[in-house]
Structure formats: structure tokens, C-alpha cells
Amino acid sequence: MAKSILVTGGAGYIGSHTVLQLLLGGYRTVVVDNLDNSSEISVRRVKELAGDLGKNLLFHKVDLRDKQALEKVFASTPFDTVIHFAGLKAVGESVQKPLLYYDNNLIGTITLLEVMAAHGCKKLVFSSSATVYGWPKEVPCTEEFPLSAANPYGRTKLFIEEICRDTYRSDSEWKIILLRYFNPVGAHHSGYIGEDPRGIPNNLMPFVQQVAVGRRPALTVFGTDYATKDGTGVRDYIHVVDLADGHIAALRKLDAAGIGCEVYNLGTGKGTSVLEMVAAFEKASGKKIPLVMSARRPGDAEIVYASTHKAEKELNWKAKYGIEEMCRDQWNWASKNPYGYEPPSSK
Numbered sequence: 001m002a003k004s005i006l007v008t009g010g011a012g013y014i015g016s017h018t019v020l021q022l023l024l025g026g027y028r029t030v031v032v033d034n035l036d037n038s039s040e041i042s043v044r045r046v047k048e049l050a051g052d053l054g055k056n057l058l059f060h061k062v063d064l065r066d067k068q069a070l071e072k073v074f075a076s077t078p079f080d081t082v083i084h085f086a087g088l089k090a091v092g093e094s095v096q097k098p099l100l101y102y103d104n105n106l107i108g109t110i111t112l113l114e115v116m117a118a119h120g121c122k123k124l125v126f127s128s129s130a131t132v133y134g135w136p137k138e139v140p141c142t143e144e145f146p147l148s149a150a151n152p153y154g155r156t157k158l159f160i161e162e163i164c165r166d167t168y169r170s171d172s173e174w175k176i177i178l179l180r181y182f183n184p185v186g187a188h189h190s191g192y193i194g195e196d197p198r199g200i201p202n203n204l205m206p207f208v209q210q211v212a213v214g215r216r217p218a219l220t221v222f223g224t225d226y227a228t229k230d231g232t233g234v235r236d237y238i239h240v241v242d243l244a245d246g247h248i249a250a251l252r253k254l255d256a257a258g259i260g261c262e263v264y265n266l267g268t269g270k271g272t273s274v275l276e277m278v279a280a281f282e283k284a285s286g287k288k289i290p291l292v293m294s295a296r297r298p299g300d301a302e303i304v305y306a307s308t309h310k311a312e313k314e315l316n317w318k319a320k321y322g323i324e325e326m327c328r329d330q331w332n333w334a335s336k337n338p339y340g341y342e343p344p345s346s347k
Contacts, residue, residue: 002056004028005251006079006121008064008112009086011038013195014127014184016046018083018244020193023050023057025248030077032070033086034063036104037198039341045192064108067115074119081123081254082116083247084109087156090202091131091299094153105156106163113167122174125250126164129157130182130236130267130304139271140307143180143263150299161263168261175259177250182236182267182306184243186326187333194333195240196340204274205237205281205330212287212331213338219289221274223296228303232274236267236305239321239329249317267306268319277323284327285335 005022009015010031015038022029023046031043040059047054058077062069064086087105088094094101116122131154133141149155161178168174185205187194201207210216224231246266253259272280278289312318 002026002028003080004030004077006073006077006082007031008082008084009033009038009127011035011040011042011059012085013038014181014240014243015085016042016193017188017240018085018247019043019057020046020049020188021241021244021248023053026053028056030058030060030073030079032060032062032064032073035061037088039196041341042193042196049188049190049192064112065104067111070111070115071118074115074121079119079121081125081251082112082121083125083127083251084112085127087127089153091151091153092202094151094156098152101152101156106159109160109163113163117171122171123254124164124174124176125247125254126160126176126178128161128178128180128263129154130180130265130306132158132161132180133304135301136304139303140269140305141265142307143265143310165261172260174261175254176261177254177259178261178263179246179250180263180265180306181243182238182265182304184240185237186239186241186321186329188241189329189332191329191332191336194330194337196337204235204277208278208281208289209330209334211289212281212285213334215338217290218292219278220292220294222294223300224293225296226302228273230273230275233300234271234273234303234305236270237272237277237323237326238267238319239326242266242268242319242321246311246315246317249311249315253315262314264311264315265306265308266311266317266319267308268322269306269308271303271305272323277327280323281327281331284324285331
């Protein structure tokens, strides 16, 4: 009997790519999403991409803070594991609206854990973030680094990690894997699903793609005087399909003996500067990206990239794709869907 997996936030960017990999891996998958920063069209497209296996996908429009609605979902299906992506994720917005972020991300997670426990489902993969490393004093970041967050969004990830650790300490039946993502980019090679943020993108690559398709005039580069090879910030970019496969590896790991509450970095272990990434995208797309050089942004770290040793060893997972493939697939998605899932008239 195929295992049933509940995916919260499964209509979003990373969620939709992971749902596709789950379906292709033979899992039955139920998505709950409040569609706050995502589109139901992505769920429909995932179903199509999965072919015959698309019949194993169900979608419910549910906000995790709505305990009654969530109870109904759990009553309808016995879940083996929950993969928890749902959450607000714009750093700048979190600084302006901290209570919104604490309410949505923390209360949503607490409600989810309560309903899971009530239904005897105690296996969780949580979508954490490299933001929990704050401004690391050295690189690469290992899972043992001291934790700190530079903004309310990062703090919600940090608090949820602590909530998960405390939940496991209180009840050793829980098995929890916390995945700290670095910088997800790219799209499914079909160009049929990809990243479609609402409003002004707060990450580099969605912004670059919007400049390339003519939606924005130029890319602003924040900080040109860092102690890096070209003066711009360095990050660990990871292809979203590699990231999705990391979740499948984590699911398998949850079946092993002796898993309590474990944490893994998901990155490539390589740093790439902003200007290197822009150059790779220009090459992949054949488009010139006009740049506006600007001062550093408060809260941005200089160099952040992952140590991936633990995930490679214990999850038997390693990122396969480089920045050329990331940019190629991102451009394929952007050129086919210049306005994302919904044309501008409907946004």
C-alpha cells in the first residue's frame, strides 16, 4: 500500500516541485495550502506532469490555523508523514509586519503539530532555512553552528526548530527532520512549474527573471564592496529539483531506527556571487540584465554557503545540478510563463 504524505504549502514553489517528485516516487500525496502566495494552477500542472500518477494527488484549500478544517483533512486520510512547507517567507515584509509572521508561521505550525499528535501521525519533515545561521563568522556552515536570526522571518524558522526539538523531547515517538535550505533557484526542466512570487520578489533570481522578460527595468545589486572576488555577496544556490529530492531522501531516513529530531543542510557546498549568477543567467537566456549598483542592504551577510557533508553521508543525497542548469531551467520557465501562473489581468 502506497504511503500517504500530507504536504502543507504544496502549491508553493518548493512545495509543488516536491509534490511532483513524491508522485513520481509512488507516494499518495495530499496538499493543503491557503493560496496566500501561491496558485492552485501549480497543483493542476503538477498533476499533469505526473501523468497516470497524478490520480494520487488531492488538494484542499486550508489555512493551518483553521484547526477544524485541518482536523477534517486528517480524519479523511491516515497520513504516514507530514512535509511542512507552509509559511510566509519575505524577509522585508517580516520586518514591517512581525505579528503577521509570528501568527501565520508559529500558530500554523503549533496547530499542525497538535492535530498530527491527536491523529497518531508523528513523523515530520520541516522546511527550515539557512537564515537560522544569522551572519555566520565562518563558512561553510555546519549543522552544529550557533543559531541566531537577523529578522522576524528567520526567527519564526528558529522558533519552529526549537518547538520541534521540545516536542520530540516530550514524546520520543516523534521522528522529525529539519531541513535547512540555502538558496533555491531554477524550475522543473519542463518549464511547466516554477517560482511565481506575488508582488516584488525578495530573492535574486525571480527578480532577474522579471527583468529578463521585461517586467522590470533593471536589477539592483545591493553591496559591491564585500570582501569577495567581485565585491558582491556570495550565496549557495541549489536547484529546486535537487532540493525536492532531498525531501524524498529525508522521508526515507525517517523510517530508519534511532531518528529523533535531526537537522540537515541542503545546499551544494559552493558559493556563487551575485554577479556570477547574473552572468550565468545572461548566458542561458541570451538577455542582457541591466544593473543598478547600490549600497549594502542592512541584514545581508557577506558569504554564506553550506557544508553538505552530513546530508551526503546520512541521507545519501547530493545536489546534482550546477548554476548553468539552474539558469537554463529558470529561463525556460520564465520565457514560457513571463507572468507566472496567471496573466497580469487576473493578479
